[in-house]
Amino acid sequence: MIRCAKMNGNGNDFLVIDNGRKRIDDETLSRMARLLCRRRESVGADGLLVFEPSTTASFRMRVFNSDGSEGAMCGNGARCMARYACEQNLAPPKMTFETDGGAVTALVEGRRVSLTLASVPLEDIVIDEPLVVGDEALRYSFLTVGVPHGVVFLNRPLSEGEMTFLGSTMRHDRALFPEGANINFVTADDEGLFVATYERGVEALTLSCGTGSTASAIVACLTGRSGPEATVRNPGGVQEISLLFEGRSSVVPSLAGLTTLVGWVEASDEAFL
Numbered sequence: 001m002i003r004c005a006k007m008n009g010n011g012n013d014f015l016v017i018d019n020g021r022k023r024i025d026d027e028t029l030s031r032m033a034r035l036l037c038r039r040r041e042s043v044g045a046d047g048l049l050v051f052e053p054s055t056t057a058s059f060r061m062r063v064f065n066s067d068g069s070e071g072a073m074c075g076n077g078a079r080c081m082a083r084y085a086c087e088q089n090l091a092p093p094k095m096t097f098e099t100d101g102g103a104v105t106a107l108v109e110g111r112r113v114s115l116t117l118a119s120v121p122l123e124d125i126v127i128d129e130p131l132v133v134g135d136e137a138l139r140y141s142f143l144t145v146g147v148p149h150g151v152v153f154l155n156r157p158l159s160e161g162e163m164t165f166l167g168s169t170m171r172h173d174r175a176l177f178p179e180g181a182n183i184n185f186v187t188a189d190d191e192g193l194f195v196a197t198y199e200r201g202v203e204a205l206t207l208s209c210g211t212g213s214t215a216s217a218i219v220a221c222l223t224g225r226s227g228p229e230a231t232v233r234n235p236g237g238v239q240e241i242s243l244l245f246e247g248r249s250s251v252v253p254s255l256a257g258l259t260t261l262v263g264w265v266e267a268s269d270e271a272f273l
């Protein structure tokens with residue numbers, strides 16, 4: 001039996017577990033993510049978030065994708081984890097926690113959670129480079145916001161099938177992205193940005209990606225498509241993103257949005273079959 005919270009941030013859904021005593025080893029965490037995140041056969045989620053102790057902050061968040069791979073960071077996951085830690089009395093409403101993608105500061109106000117992420121280096125950013133994928137002539141940008149992100153601004157609306165094809169093809173292009181990447185498809189309009197993300201490790205479009213929305217807002221700002229404050233809509237909800245540039249070499253992003261605690265699951269041994 002394992003007790004997990006089922007949560008989501010703008011429809012990007014997670015199982016959250018407490019491994020504060022480090023009783024569960026890494027191999028088991030990866031296996032748990034792979035088996036419990038299966039939709040239909042098990043509990044189902046985009047990923048598993050793990051609360052672990054830290055010597056430098058309130059705690060450490062680890063992120064396992066639904067395929068069992070570990071990611072360094074997750075924006076929607078960080079919002080869910082902050083709320084979980086606060087409501088479980090594991091951290092105060094204003095907290096700092098460690099991730100493999102840098103320290104995150106969070107403020108929990110009920111369902112709403114605001115984050116300030118670690119500074120994002122801009123030295124190696126790729127901006128609007130031409131790329132042909134299948135029959136599609138695109139331009140892509142690349143940067144790391146905790147995890148690697150490709151960003152594609154669209155000239156025409158694409159169907160989910162088209163984004164899934166382009167996302168999975170690009171994501172596996174080792175010449176472009178040696179560690180793989182999440183691929184964000186972005187439209188800029190008067191209301192801000194609309195971002196749909198094909199996620200590495202989930203290997204599908206998800207309803208929202210916090211770090212992907214942030215990466216898209218950074219590229220939009222650097223190319224004059226939007227300002228440093230952007231409303232980013234995802235298929236699963238809205239996030240407010242604000243960017244504090246530290247000269248040209250880095251930027252500190254903040255993002256705010258809602259979280260949902262769907263409920264608690266006592267996963268039985270059969271959930272792993």
Ligand SMILES: N[C@H](CCC[C@H](N)C(=O)O)C(=O)O
Binds near residue numbers: 071072073076199212
């Ligand atoms: N959905 C997450 C990103 C997960 C990153 C993961 N897919 C990876 O690159 O390993 C977010 O809200 O930021």
